[in-house]
Amino acid sequence: MPFMEFVNFYLMPGIVLGSIYALGAVGITLVFGILRFAHLAHGDLATLGAFAALGVVTIFGVSPWVALPVAMIFCAFMAIGIDKVFYDYLSERPKIIVVMSSLGIALMLRALVQVIWGVDTETYTRGIVRPENYWGIRIRDREIYTIIAMFAIVGVLWVFLQKTKWGKAMRAMSDNPDLALLSGVDNRKVTMLTWAIVGILCAASGFFLGINTELKPLMGWTMLLPMFAATILGGVGRVEGAVVGGLIVGIVEETSVLLIPGEYKAAMAFAILLLILLVRPTGLLKGKVL
Amino acid sequence: MLKKIALAAGLFSATALASNAAQADVKIGLLGGISGPIAAMAPPMLVSSKLAIQQVNEQGGILGGQKIVTVVGDSACNPQNGVDAATKLVNIEQVVGLIGPHCSGSVLAVANSVTVPAGIALITPSGTSPEITGLEDKGLVFRTVPSDDFQGRSLARTLLELGTKKVAVAYLNNDYGSGLANSFKAEFEANGGEIAGYSAHEDGKASYRSNLAELSRGGADTLVIFDYGDGTGLTILRQALENGFFTNYVGADGMKSDAIIRELGTENLTTFVTSSPVGEKSDSLAVFNKAYIAAGGNPDAIFVTSSYDAAFLMALALEKAGGDAAKVSESIVAVSNGQGEAILPGEWKKAVELIAAGKDIDYKGAAGDLNFDRAGDVPGSYGLFKVDGDTFALQQTLN
Numbered sequence: 001m002p003f004m005e006f007v008n009f010y011l012m013p014g015i016v017l018g019s020i021y022a023l024g025a026v027g028i029t030l031v032f033g034i035l036r037f038a039h040l041a042h043g044d045l046a047t048l049g050a051f052a053a054l055g056v057v058t059i060f061g062v063s064p065w066v067a068l069p070v071a072m073i074f075c076a077f078m079a080i081g082i083d084k085v086f087y088d089y090l091s092e093r094p095k096i097i098v099v100m101s102s103l104g105i106a107l108m109l110r111a112l113v114q115v116i117w118g119v120d121t122e123t124y125t126r127g128i129v130r131p132e133n134y135w136g137i138r139i140r141d142r143e144i145y146t147i148i149a150m151f152a153i154v155g156v157l158w159v160f161l162q163k164t165k166w167g168k169a170m171r172a173m174s175d176n177p178d179l180a181l182l183s184g185v186d187n188r189k190v191t192m193l194t195w196a197i198v199g200i201l202c203a204a205s206g207f208f209l210g211i212n213t214e215l216k217p218l219m220g221w222t223m224l225l226p227m228f229a230a231t232i233l234g235g236v237g238r239v240e241g242a243v244v245g246g247l248i249v250g251i252v253e254e255t256s257v258l259l260i261p262g263e264y265k266a267a268m269a270f271a272i273l274l275l276i277l278l279v280r281p282t283g284l285l286k287g288k289v290l
Numbered sequence: 291m292l293k294k295i296a297l298a299a300g301l302f303s304a305t306a307l308a309s310n311a312a313q314a315d316v317k318i319g320l321l322g323g324i325s326g327p328i329a330a331m332a333p334p335m336l337v338s339s340k341l342a343i344q345q346v347n348e349q350g351g352i353l354g355g356q357k358i359v360t361v362v363g364d365s366a367c368n369p370q371n372g373v374d375a376a377t378k379l380v381n382i383e384q385v386v387g388l389i390g391p392h393c394s395g396s397v398l399a400v401a402n403s404v405t406v407p408a409g410i411a412l413i414t415p416s417g418t419s420p421e422i423t424g425l426e427d428k429g430l431v432f433r434t435v436p437s438d439d440f441q442g443r444s445l446a447r448t449l450l451e452l453g454t455k456k457v458a459v460a461y462l463n464n465d466y467g468s469g470l471a472n473s474f475k476a477e478f479e480a481n482g483g484e485i486a487g488y489s490a491h492e493d494g495k496a497s498y499r500s501n502l503a504e505l506s507r508g509g510a511d512t513l514v515i516f517d518y519g520d521g522t523g524l525t526i527l528r529q530a531l532e533n534g535f536f537t538n539y540v541g542a543d544g545m546k547s548d549a550i551i552r553e554l555g556t557e558n559l560t561t562f563v564t565s566s567p568v569g570e571k572s573d574s575l576a577v578f579n580k581a582y583i584a585a586g587g588n589p590d591a592i593f594v595t596s597s598y599d600a601a602f603l604m605a606l607a608l609e610k611a612g613g614d615a616a617k618v619s620e621s622i623v624a625v626s627n628g629q630g631e632a633i634l635p636g637e638w639k640k641a642v643e644l645i646a647a648g649k650d651i652d653y654k655g656a657a658g659d660l661n662f663d664r665a666g667d668v669p670g671s672y673g674l675f676k677v678d679g680d681t682f683a684l685q686q687t688l689n
Contacts, residue, residue: 001507009503009533017497119329120549121520127555128532138533213496213525214553217325222494257500263463265501266492 008138010255016143016212018250019150023205024223025230025242026154027198033174033237033288034194037095041082041105042202042227043220044113049075049203050210050219051113057124064124064211065145072203079199080192088191106221114217122215146208153204154243157197161239166193174237226253226269233276235287244284248272315359316352316613318343318604319379321390321400323367327493327521328392330549334587335415335597336362339389341585342601342635349638352605353613365391365400367518372396376404386615387604388412389597394419394465401431411618413604415596418543419469423665430619434596434603434657435567436670438466441542442473444672444688445514445565449540450483454512458487458505458536460498460526461516462544470516470542486510491522498526502535512538519547524554531558543567546592546675546682559677565688568673569595569657578635578656590681599655602635606653610645626653628661 024046031039052074056067082105090098131138161167166189172180173190181187205227206220213219230249234241253268281289320339322332343358351357361383363375372391379385388405390412391397397417402425405412411430414422418438425431449457457478461471468490475485486508491501505513513536517523523545530536531554541564551559569575578598579589587594604618606625611617625633625641630650633641644651653660660668675682 005503010500013497013499020496114325119325121330121524121553123553126553128528128558130532130534140532209496213528216521218494223496253495254497254500257504261489262501262504263490263492266495 004136007136010258011251012137012139012143014251014254015247016146016250017254018247019147020205020209020212020246021223021226021230021250022243022246023150023153023201023208024227025234025246026157026239027201027205028227028231029234029237029239029242029287030170030194030198030201032231034170035087035191036177037098037102038228039198040099040102040224041109042198043222043224044106044109045075045079045082045199045202045220046206046209046223047113047215047217047220048078048109048206049199050206050215051117051122052203053207053210054117054122054124054215064207067124068204068207071207072200075203076196076199079195079202083191083195110217110221117215117217119217124211124215142211146212149204149208150243153201154239157201158239166190170194225273226250229269229273229276232283232287233272235283235285236289238283238285238287241283241285241287315357316608317359317361317383317385318601318608319363319376319383319385319388319390320360320601321363321365321372321375321379321388321392321396323392323396324362324364326365326367326371327518327523328367328544328547330520330547331416331592332392334591335392335593337585337587338582338594338597339415339601341582341587342598343605345581345636346602346605346638350642352609358605358608361385363390365393365396367391367393367396369395369399372400373403376400380404380408380410385410386613387608387618389600389604390414392416392593394422394469397422397431397433398425398465401425401427406430409616411604411607411615411622413600413622415600416543416593419465420473421465421469423667425665427666428619429623429666432603432619432622432662432666434599434655434660434668435593437667438470438542439473440670441565441567441672442470442475443477445540445542445674446474446477446483447481448565448674448686448688449512449514450478450481454538455482456484456486456508456510457512457514457540458508458510459485459489459514459516460487460501460505461490462518462522463490463492466518466544467516474514474516484510491517491526493522495522496525497529498522499529499533502526502530502533506535511536512540514540514542515545516542517544519545519550523547524550527562528554537561538563540564543592548681551677551680551682556677556679563674563676563685564682565672565674566592566682567596567657567670568684568687570671572654572656572658574634574654575656581636588681595655595657598635599653599657599660602638603653603655603660605638606633606641606645606651609642610651623662625651626655626660626662628652628659 053067053071131140169185230245234245365372394417413432420439461467487505539562543566546566607621610621630652672688676685
């Protein structure tokens with residue numbers, strides 16, 4: 001097989017898909033690290049974000065790229081609201097109850113999308129976009145934007161976590177919540193801030209999935225397993241690990257077709273998840289052990 | 291405390307009243323793929339089934355003036371949701387017959403674990419997998435749509451006649467996709483065609499470009515897609531068109547979805563054709579078309595004729611069986627076995643009078659004569675459709 005064909009049809013789609021997984025995985029890793037539970041509503045919150053952007057596009061007739069920030073803000077407030085109404089109420093209970101309640105939230109969010117937007121497959125813009133050719137690499141503009149946006153969003157988040165007061169507070173909560181509390185970190189505010197960031201990341205991952213393919217009520221739910229695999233592969237609580245994990249899962253899924261039949265592609269995320277839990281439970285970048 | 295008792299008593303009498311009122315009605319389950327990969331196809335199908343029930347109720351009702359009540363369930367086009375919804379319909383709603391589910395995988399699961407053990411008859415208007423033929427169903431599973439064994443084979447022969455000798459096949463890894471793909475492959479190769487790529491894929495992934503690249507390496511310029519046009523089929527067709535993996539695209543009934551035209555645009559679909567069952571021209575079809583248009587529907591939408599027939603047939607069988615769920619399956623065969631006075635769609639009053647007089651009736655359905663074989667299957671005819679404007683137009687009939 002020619003090298004360029006490999007790059008165009010296996011590697012590039014893998015990187016684009018991996019970027020979408022990475023955006024989701026970063027959100028999951030934040031919830032995992034700071035709030036210490038597996039957030040199963042993550043995929044459906046991404047679906048809601050994608051459809052919220054669609055709502056902005058259809059109502060105001062603007063470009064989907066303008067709708068993205070609106071959807072991000074919307075999802076940030078949704079995430080804070082969900083936390084206030086449901087997760088905060090359960091915060092003193094065993095974590096498994098919060099995890100199960102997040103499954104319920106997932107079903108509620110999906111039902112909300114189905115009630116408002118219906119069950120049909122939708123797209124931001126009608127028609128198809130053929131890829132451009134850059135020195136032999138065939139890539140669509142929106143795919144370039146997807147990769148750039150992923151690195152930009154995660155980069156901003158990384159600087160925020162490393163340099164700012166609130167970022168440091170979030171990392172302190174992640175390392176040791178009791179110690180953070182004793183040192184005067186406002187638990188409640190950090191939790192809210194985390195959910196706002198998670199909402200923004202969810203909206204972004206849903207949006208980029210939607211603009212690269214289609215919008216379906218189940219789109220986020222089916223991404224949940226690869227996103228969790230990416231989180232654990234990268235190391236729980238590690239933002240840069242989630243990015244590496246996301247890209248690896250995406251590329252492995254797409255290139256797996258070269259070696260195994262296409263119907264087993266969906267099982268790759270699961271295989272990666274099992275393998276990493278067996279061989280290196282801390283993940284590639286030494287995250288928390290759950 | 292007294293208040294609570296009073297409230298409880300009130301609630302109790304309210305439910306008792308409700309169940310009394312319900313006894314005067316006959317409940318039929320309508321199980322469809324309302325959400326999931328055939329979401330755009332399901333609504334016209336449900337409207338069509340309900341039209342049949344509405345005609346029954348308007349023409350005097352069933353079993354001496356009772357009304358048929360339809361209870362809708364969502365199978366989401368997958369086995370798990372299908373079984374959940376069917377269990378609810380059979381055990382809680384106590385339906386006496388089931389119309390649906392819409393997707394083959396759901397039909398197999400629902401039949402195996404819900405309706406056959408419960409002894410409830412099921413008529414699916416769109417479960418087309420060849421697997422359903424071989425189901426051990428105690429004669430309780432019927433379909434008003436022909437098996438995909440016919441569709442796959444006639445599509446293969448027609449493509450060869452049109453000069454397409456080499457194709458790649460991408461099919462959804464479920465009972466619908468694999469059933470269709472297997473019969474297509476067998477017939478295509480038996481008649482001298484070459485399958486240059488043959489691969490299953492899972493539902494719900496974001497990218498299928500690597501799958502498509504693998505398929506295109508065989509050198510075929512035609513891709514045959516056995517998938518759903520509201521689901522993965524749309525994603526695959528989009529990515530194949532965008533990257534120019536193939537020149538020509540062929541789909542089967544699942545791809546004949548308006549979502550494809552709406553999302554990809556007519557101008558991009560000039561080389562896309564899709565096969566689908568067509569009603570043979572008959573008086574029955576004309577009568578149905580008129581009634582369905584009057585009800586505000588488009589009779590060319592997929593599976594609307596078979597959905598109507600499934601519902602009307604279920605009503606006829608219930609009337610013939612005297613409301614006894616155990617006798618419904620033999621009655622379904624009896625009211626449509628080619629013997630007796632012909633009943634066209636909507637001729638409910640006439641049918642009731644004939645049944646009351648003890649005479650044989652033979653329902654001539656909109657989708658065909660519906661003379662069931664031993665497996666509960668019917669023969670059928672197909673057409674090849676191309677995209678024309680905002681809708682699909684018949685290009686030629688398949689043999």
